[in-house]
Amino acid sequence: xxxxxxxxxxxxxxxxxxxxxxxxxxxxxxxxxxxxxxxxxxxxxxxxxxxxxxxxxxxxxxxxxxxxxxxxxxxxxxxxxxxxxxxxxxxxxxxxxxxxxxxxxxxxxxxxx
Amino acid sequence: xxxxxxxxxxxxxxxxxxxxxxxxxxxxxxxxxxxxxxxxxxxxxxxxxxxxxxxxxxxxxxxxxxxxxxxxxxxxxxxxxxxxxxxxxxxxxxxxxxxxxxxxxxxxxxxxxxxxx
Numbered sequence: 001x002x003x004x005x006x007x008x009x010x011x012x013x014x015x016x017x018x019x020x021x022x023x024x025x026x027x028x029x030x031x032x033x034x035x036x037x038x039x040x041x042x043x044x045x046x047x048x049x050x051x052x053x054x055x056x057x058x059x060x061x062x063x064x065x066x067x068x069x070x071x072x073x074x075x076x077x078x079x080x081x082x083x084x085x086x087x088x089x090x091x092x093x094x095x096x097x098x099x100x101x102x103x104x105x106x107x108x109x110x111x112x113x
Numbered sequence: 114x115x116x117x118x119x120x121x122x123x124x125x126x127x128x129x130x131x132x133x134x135x136x137x138x139x140x141x142x143x144x145x146x147x148x149x150x151x152x153x154x155x156x157x158x159x160x161x162x163x164x165x166x167x168x169x170x171x172x173x174x175x176x177x178x179x180x181x182x183x184x185x186x187x188x189x190x191x192x193x194x195x196x197x198x199x200x201x202x203x204x205x206x207x208x209x210x211x212x213x214x215x216x217x218x219x220x221x222x223x224x225x226x227x228x229x230x
Contacts, residue, residue, distance in 0.1 A: 033217065042117075042204050042220030043158070056217055088156055092218070101148070102218060104158035 002027055004093050004105035012111045013081050021076045021108045023091030029103070031055075031096040032074040034066060037088040037107075049074050050096045078110075086112045115140045115207050117221035124226045126195045133180070134190040134224050136205030144210040147188040148218065149179065152202040161203075164188060195228045202226075 005024045013019050023032055031050045035043035045058035049068035068074045072093075078085055088109050092102035116139040126132040138147065149161040164172045164179045172179040180189040192199055202225055206218040 035218075040222075042206075042222050043218070045217040045219070048217060058217065090156075090158060092158075101160055101163055103160060104150070106155065106157040109156065 004029075004091060004103055006089075006091050006105040006108050008108060009106070010109045010111075012113065014113050015081055015083060017081050017112075018077065018079045019081060019110060021078075021089050021091075021110070022073065023076070023093070023105055024073045025093035026103050029093035029095055030072045031094045032068060032072065033092045033094075033102060034074070034076045035090040035092065036060070036085075037090060039087070043090055046076070081112045083112050086110060115142075115145075115209055115219040117205050117207055117219055119205055119221035119224050121224050124224055126192075126226065126228055128197060128228055128230050129194055131191060131193045132195055132226065134192070134203050134205075134226065136188045136190065136221060138186050138188060138205070138207050140207065140209055142209040142211050146208045146210070147179070147181070148206040148208070149177070149188075149190045150204045150206060151199075152204060152223070154201070158204070162190065192226075197228050197230060200226060200228045 004026050007022045033048040034046040037043040047057040048055050052068045063079045065077045088107045090107045091105045094102045118137045145166045147164045151159045162174045162177045164181045176193045178191045202223045204223045206220045
């Protein structure tokens with residue numbers, strides 16, 4: 001049973017660039033949530049996708065956008081990167097039909113120079 | 114709004130001893146869930162244990178148990194028989210169910226646990 005996978009593992013970008021991060025859910029999961037974890041902090045909720053629609057959103061600017069595909073995988077896009085966007089980006093998946101535990105992927109570490 | 118507070122500084126424990134990691138929470142919702150996750154230096158967030166607000170018994174999962182005191186709004190994690198591999202960051206998190214079955218998790222700032230041989 002494959003767990004949650006994320007790609008790439010690490011990424012280095014410069015200010016102003018755009019980045020796309022990817023997440024494939026655990027088998028049987030159809031809900032994908034994205035979190036940003038700055039160094040030394042707890043994860044902060046960005047948004048959640050279910051049935052290919054954004055269902056919930058945290059306090060993040062419109063530069064952060066996402067997409068969910070019919071196979072339940074998801075992308076997180078960040079435009080006009082800022083130095084402050086440097087963080088570990090975590091994807092968590094669950095079953096949308098039950099109050100299920102969210103399982104996390106290994107994360108993508110983004111560095112903005 | 115929900116809030117999770119983890120205020121302990123870095124914790125140290127001797128191998129094979131038990132350790133308690135503190136977590137207090139705040140919410141006006143009556144239906145919620147509390148989670149503990151472990152994050153090794155590799156970065157992956159590993160689920161450890163879950164406690165529902167209406168669960169009458171404290172949750173246990175192997176060496177992990179959750180000391181849930183609803184009136185005090187605390188959900189402390191107890192790790193028994195500590196192992197060197199338990200050295201990691203530990204996060205307490207909450208979800209309220211009024212906004213949906215899979216609503217967002219709200220995390221605390223985490224606690225660093227170091228297990229000494």
